[in-house]
Amino acid sequence: MTADGVLIEAAAVHVPAVAPGLLIASDTTPACGPDEAHGLLGRKGLLFKEPAVRLAMCAVHKALGLPPGRPTGPVPGAAGTAVVVSSNLGNVATVCDIVDQVRAGGLRGVSPMQAPNASSNIIASSIAIRYGFTGPNLMVCSGATGGLDAVRLGALLVRGGRTRRAVVVGAEPGDAVAAALRSAAGLPPGPPEGIAACVVLTAADRPGVRLRSVRRHSAPEPVPADAGPVVRLSGADAPSADLAGVLASGYGATGVLQTALAARWLADPADRPAGVGDATEAAVTCGSADDGFATGRLSRHRGRR
Amino acid sequence: MALAITGSAMRTALGGTAETFTALLAGKSGRQPLGYVNPDQVNVRYGYHVDAVEEERPYRASAWLAECVAEAARQAGLDGARERIVVIVGTGLRELRAVERWRADGLPVEPHALHFAGAVRDTLPGVTEVVTVSNACSASSHALALAADLIRLDEADAVVACGADAMTESMLAMIGRVGDESSDAVRPFDADRRGVLLGDGAAAVVLRSVPDSEAEVRLRGVGMSCDAYHETAPDPEGLRAAMADAYQRAGLRPADVGLVLAHGTGTALNDPTEARVLAGLFADVRRPPLVTAIKGAIGHTSGSAGLMSLLVAVEALRHGTVPPVTGLRMPIAEAAPLDLVIGRPARTGAHVAQVNAFGFGGVNAVCLVEVRHDR
Numbered sequence: 001m002t003a004d005g006v007l008i009e010a011a012a013v014h015v016p017a018v019a020p021g022l023l024i025a026s027d028t029t030p031a032c033g034p035d036e037a038h039g040l041l042g043r044k045g046l047l048f049k050e051p052a053v054r055l056a057m058c059a060v061h062k063a064l065g066l067p068p069g070r071p072t073g074p075v076p077g078a079a080g081t082a083v084v085v086s087s088n089l090g091n092v093a094t095v096c097d098i099v100d101q102v103r104a105g106g107l108r109g110v111s112p113m114q115a116p117n118a119s120s121n122i123i124a125s126s127i128a129i130r131y132g133f134t135g136p137n138l139m140v141c142s143g144a145t146g147g148l149d150a151v152r153l154g155a156l157l158v159r160g161g162r163t164r165r166a167v168v169v170g171a172e173p174g175d176a177v178a179a180a181l182r183s184a185a186g187l188p189p190g191p192p193e194g195i196a197a198c199v200v201l202t203a204a205d206r207p208g209v210r211l212r213s214v215r216r217h218s219a220p221e222p223v224p225a226d227a228g229p230v231v232r233l234s235g236a237d238a239p240s241a242d243l244a245g246v247l248a249s250g251y252g253a254t255g256v257l258q259t260a261l262a263a264r265w266l267a268d269p270a271d272r273p274a275g276v277g278d279a280t281e282a283a284v285t286c287g288s289a290d291d292g293f294a295t296g297r298l299s300r301h302r303g304r305r
Numbered sequence: 306m307a308l309a310i311t312g313s314a315m316r317t318a319l320g321g322t323a324e325t326f327t328a329l330l331a332g333k334s335g336r337q338p339l340g341y342v343n344p345d346q347v348n349v350r351y352g353y354h355v356d357a358v359e360e361e362r363p364y365r366a367s368a369w370l371a372e373c374v375a376e377a378a379r380q381a382g383l384d385g386a387r388e389r390i391v392v393i394v395g396t397g398l399r400e401l402r403a404v405e406r407w408r409a410d411g412l413p414v415e416p417h418a419l420h421f422a423g424a425v426r427d428t429l430p431g432v433t434e435v436v437t438v439s440n441a442c443s444a445s446s447h448a449l450a451l452a453a454d455l456i457r458l459d460e461a462d463a464v465v466a467c468g469a470d471a472m473t474e475s476m477l478a479m480i481g482r483v484g485d486e487s488s489d490a491v492r493p494f495d496a497d498r499r500g501v502l503l504g505d506g507a508a509a510v511v512l513r514s515v516p517d518s519e520a521e522v523r524l525r526g527v528g529m530s531c532d533a534y535h536e537t538a539p540d541p542e543g544l545r546a547a548m549a550d551a552y553q554r555a556g557l558r559p560a561d562v563g564l565v566l567a568h569g570t571g572t573a574l575n576d577p578t579e580a581r582v583l584a585g586l587f588a589d590v591r592r593p594p595l596v597t598a599i600k601g602a603i604g605h606t607s608g609s610a611g612l613m614s615l616l617v618a619v620e621a622l623r624h625g626t627v628p629p630v631t632g633l634r635m636p637i638a639e640a641a642p643l644d645l646v647i648g649r650p651a652r653t654g655a656h657v658a659q660v661n662a663f664g665f666g667g668v669n670a671v672c673l674v675e676v677r678h679d680r
Binding site: 088099119136139181182216218 | 346347348396397398399401404405407408409413414415416417419420422423426433434435436437438439440441447450451454455457458460473474475476478479481482483529530531532533534535536537543546664665666667668
């Protein structure tokens, strides 16, 4: 995909259990865990919401720059706003919990309030309902490339005239079922309290950081040697070992996290952690041998074009 | 140039596309006793299975999907080596059945097989871009909308839009838990409807840009919307928004449509809401379209449902014969203004059909498809 027309209007990360300055240097407030999400989101409407839904909402809340608490109505510009979310493990705990109860002969003990969580698109629809986003609503479950697949589809919705603004989110939970599933499959354990990130895409009608392209490959795409100063982010290529660990284990959230970090770092020197220099371009890669790879390219534009 | 469907295939409880259409015309149902899962434990006694005679194979949805993708690609003459091909798979339940069996039965699970990239790549070597969109009961229609945009923006030469779903124990449990009584059959728009039952299956269509004169089956437009209202209850405003978007994109009016494939789930909430919205949409049309629905015959196939309805719509327009709604005897009052096809097939000379798909979370997608014929 080429995406010259798409601006990254806002970006936020929400990774509890990781020092916030490791990701965004200017960020001094630790990200709350899913059980404390009410401090940011307000108490109402969180009952029966899974950890990944709560973390995803925290990332959206921050990206939109909203004050703490539940919005009392649709947020500004909500009508027609699209939502694209990537997550692979978001609802596996609910699915397993329901099956546990069924096999124990306890169907009546399953709460009907859990019903929506059995559907994998619960994160995307919950965000739409909370913030009033009535545009196209997509849930991507594409494995390790899912984060950049979601960014790509968000850009497609903007470029195709489906929406003026796409809220793109990556989220994975750190619950016991997700951890056991990762372990059983030989995947690295994720951040212990889960991970989420959000980028907001709009038409590129002003200066800022743009998403230039997202491409899928069967192997990681090399960055040309003569490309000049480029921020590079992949499981193996990161400014610190700790950050590399987060990127390597973010699974469906990784591509959105990388895009959010690159956007913030390109835009503002104060957001760059140690080891990240000035650059006007970024190349971010996520994926795995099983799922394939995706590479996103971003660049900073000061002028009108 | 026109967006054309140049290859397609599906697999339902009633067979492939031709078998399914023939069975629908005869009013047959693919309903069977529920397989694989203990009916008492989930309070669901029937399902519309593709195959429930043998021991449960893992990753069944992937297998049906691979068959459909192979057949559709063959018809369309796809060439993974020379063309930019993107595959978008819409699904409601992914392969979450494998997670359930890992949890409850100790079987191995492979996270990369919970989505459909591997199954597609094995079928279409050379294709790297496979995206699984898990958009509940309207997933495959959303996949079709994205496919149309990818072609229109020249980001792909051909896109395979798909649906694939095998029923899960957790979703069966929620259906058995939420309903007051255990449904014995899906009866769309029927006064005596008792709720939804699930079906298995897969579908695939190949979309390309072709000269207008070569487009036999033309995708006129797909509209999308989100209710942003409630997780499980449909909102008429959201349904209307998706329809308005589809007509605007297609450059068509409701009067141009001769057939509607309704979402029709046979549930307390969907059917009256959908019927009212359709009645409103066609209120000023002199000859309102025929309305039919297929879930009474093949169950609710979750994310695959939209594309299956689309392929039945194409068959109906091609043959000039619209199958009746299996399971419908006495329509609900809200459906009184609709020209529902009941009891026996109805003849039609129509060229354009509207295909509805609405999902959990208020995700709506409405397709308008046109078939050229000389009747």
